[in-house]
Amino acid sequence: MNDIVQEQDTGFYTEDMTISVGPQHPSTHGVLRFVVKTDGEVIGEAIPDVGYLHRSIEKIGEKVTWHGYVPYTDRADYLAAMFANQVFCMAAEKLSGTPVTRRGEFCRVIACELNRLASHLISVGTFGQDIGAMTPFVHALRERETINNLMEEICGARLTYNYIRIGGVGYDILPETCARIAAFLDHFEPIVEEFNRLLSENKIFIERLAGVSVISKEDALQYNLVGPNLRGSGLKWDIRRDIPYSVYPELEFEIPVGTGHIGTVGDSFDRYWVRIRELQESCKIIRQCLKMLPAGPAISKVPRKFKPPAGECYVRVEAPRGDMGFYVISDGSEYPYRVRIRTGSYTAMSIIDKLSKGIMLADLIVLIGSLDVDAPEIDR
Amino acid sequence: MGVVSYITDVRDTVKSVFEGLSITFSHLVRRPMTIQYPDKIPIPIQETLPRRYRGILEVDLDICTGCLACERVCPITCITIGIDMDKETKQRQFTHFDIDICKCMYCGLCSEVCPTGAIRHSQEFEGASYNPAGLVRHFAPEPSALYKPKKGGETDPTLVVKVDIGQKYLDEFATPDGGTVADEK
């Protein structure tokens, strides 16, 4: 409390106020905490305090089998569980040389992109909520609900899928589900446009976002921002295109980058806008995949006692919150020797300390929302 | 602040507010999306769930062979099975078969490895209970014998039905084509 006491000529002295934002604050997206020192509404510094959701997933990885670890990876980032599934399975496949069936790859991409839609909807919806617009949030969740229903049909779970397995996917996508996904996409694209008319083009919303918490490209690299946050700063970098994996090289899609068409390049609006545009790109990808979906088995033959040879690999995929990397070491036994999960939110969180100096309390909420940090992914 | 930008600001604000109001008003006359849970729909909500839905685990002990595959595969060890030898009949029997629903994370691995489809996910998802003990499901309250698959198909008519249900579940649920299950069967 008494960190900075400014004695003034008048004998009138002021001191900074220390506020604890979180861990039960409404807009910290899970259990995050910031120790904020403010001068009235203006923040002197905001020190992130993470770890409230630490579930030691990396340690658990050393104690369960390779197959048994897949459901745990769901929990690393439960808003985008499919990607953690995929990256762990990719690592296991790379270590053991297990091939993935072609239909399996397409099923993976469909499921992942649906999951990306769901995750981005949560992101932009709660972002609206943080700024006070309640309706866009519920509209976004309404669409996500439909995606959850589709997921339920594809893999039987709504949030923690355990769908992607080593060698392919757990369950094949049925033709009637494909038809429903296509129907959903037809319905969803106009909804995104309506969402834009309701929220993204709103003058108050733009005023709140444009020019707020600008992240330059240099800062983004220094702090290793990834995914939409990096693209929002103007760097055209997408692992799906630049370090291709799965069947992404065969698909056509654009990589939206922040252009600063309303404020400055790298401001909160750019990061938000990249996510909105990625919604549309994901729709495009799913459409192509549905068209190209080949026949054949969804999963290749994998022994139940899965023992990849000793070795190590670092695999990354483009998750909704950016580069999700798994560094997996196998010592040839039934259990992974070491699993390291490197997530986008963790690095995004570390930049908040720097950016928060001198902004207003309301802008801190915008900053957190625009970085789309996700507590489970930070703490793992 | 120039006059032009002043006027554009006012115009943009009015325009976007007008647009937003028209969208929210249009939703006032559309149908709501949420459902009237749980008493205002004609059929139980469980029946609307897809067949693949992974709800609370159920076990049909009559067709369980006691191979312990599910116990071994469970990553969170929520299944505990006890098997011993019945002293009178000299047959192996279950002493207990418990599933801790508290711990279960509904990953579906156990139901995929089951050779007969005895352990499977039901559509039930409401697990509220007054104490944690109520969440431990005991499928073998008293010792019961293991199921032995007969060569050339099942003959007991009650068991035939159950075996068929299990097999149907396996076919529908656990990977229609190939997969981790197929290679060891």
Next chain:
Amino acid sequence: MQAYLDQLMRDGAFAGMPKEVVYTLGMLLAAFIVLSVFVAPLAGVTSWLERRVWARMQSRVGPNRVGPQGILQWLADGIKNLLKEDIIPAAADSKLFSLAPYIVFMGFLCSFVVIPFGGQLIVADLNIGILYLLAVTSLVVVGILMAGWASNNKWSLLGGMRSAAQIVSYEIPAGLSVLMIVFLAGTLTMQGIIQGQGWAPWDWYLFHNPFTFAGFFLYFTAALAEGNRTPFDIPEAESELVAGYVTEYSGMRFLFFFFAEWGNLYVIGAVATTLFLGGWQVPPLGIFENSPLLLALAQFTTFFLKAYLWVFVAMWIRATLPRVRVDQLMSMCWKYMVPLSFICLLGTVAFMFVPADLQRIVSAAMFGLGVAITVIFFLRVSFQIRQAKPELYFKPHI
């Protein structure tokens, strides 16, 4: 009211009682009736309606269990809050803390004294009516500041400070817009202002000239800000300040704040109706001539519905707009709304020198503009419905 009591005393009722006692008792009775019969259910039903309207705009259903369509939800909530523990934090200034809700409540309740529900239905037609109203509604800020300070919570304090800054600033555009009408009407009494208008829309001050038309929206925006409504709900912005000045309140005291908020909405609508929308004016139909009761009922209904329309609009705006930042709120007030209010005020004054015939033509034109805006709006709504296709229902039986 006073006239009615005088009449009763002349007729010999309350024999032997001093005049002051009769007045006091009469006033207390009136206050009780207004509070229990009108204000409490009004605030309650408004809270229910807000939740329903809001829910439908968000593709939800909303509260629908207590009573038909959930209309008694407010009663259930009220009883629940009455039964809850009234927590006063140990570190709080307990006297100020307990007093604050009542001051907020009083500030809003006192405004009902001058609201003209009908030609005769007014508690006291003060000769400084509208001025009194502006004064007592400002009392709310004292209560909010007290609540923010006494809670001894940093969120509450920030909320209280924001609220004070906001309400004090927005008094100015609101006051200027009111002044416009006072100039036109030439009186401060509420009934006088209403009588200055006619029953027909083109006789309303809203369509009197372009400046009052703009002034109405300025007034409504400023009044929303004064009532701490979205997009100006920064004092209790739940995503920033948890709950602002009400963070530490619970039970009935908490309810008082929300009671005042929802009641205040109606006051905003009522004042807008009085000033701009012709108040309780009804068409001079034949059936009203011989039946004063019917006339009073018609006047009350007209006034109530007009006022409630703006309550609905406030809910609707709340469901639509995001919230502005504190500095943007201030710059919006001082850079945009205050200058625009002055322009409107001067324009209105200048317009008063325009010949009467021309004034009539302008009124008709403005009315036409109003109708045109409404038509365009509904066309836009139908465009929105057509644009985004009907919702997907994968489970038709639900």
Next chain:
Amino acid sequence: MEPAEIFSRLEKQFSGKVSDFKGDVPEPYFLAESEAIVEICRFLRDDADLKFEVLSDQTAVDWPKEEKIQLVYHLYSYTCRHQTVFKVNLPRDNPKIGTVEDIWKVANWFEREIFDLFGVIFEGHSDLRRILLPEDWEGFPLRKDYIEQEEYDGISTQRAPLVEKLLR
């Protein structure tokens, strides 16, 4: 640039400080000496042909049999589109190494995490505190010989197996 080229370049610059290039694995890596880590990293970032602007990942692996904790650095270059991996061996009983926080700011949090979970001390780090675990937690959980403390603040850290406790 290929991993082998990167390594040979480094070998030229820091002869004796980098060694053991292993090129026949999915991600080729080499070993670096812990004393030279800061110079190597600065060279990797600033050299015109290497330009590793990004520290993708920094983590540690515990090898109790070999009595070492191995730090693993994953670098990536967006400009040149190549990556490199290098490892640093540290003694298990007193792991200490210089911080690379000044080179990549993100290392601040990565190193805090490694300190938190492995107990590696980064000399010169600006804010070396526990990050994921509480300040007063004992031990370094990701070490292989870690034994979980029985109680933390009077709360048991074990979930008693309900199945056994409740009905057996």
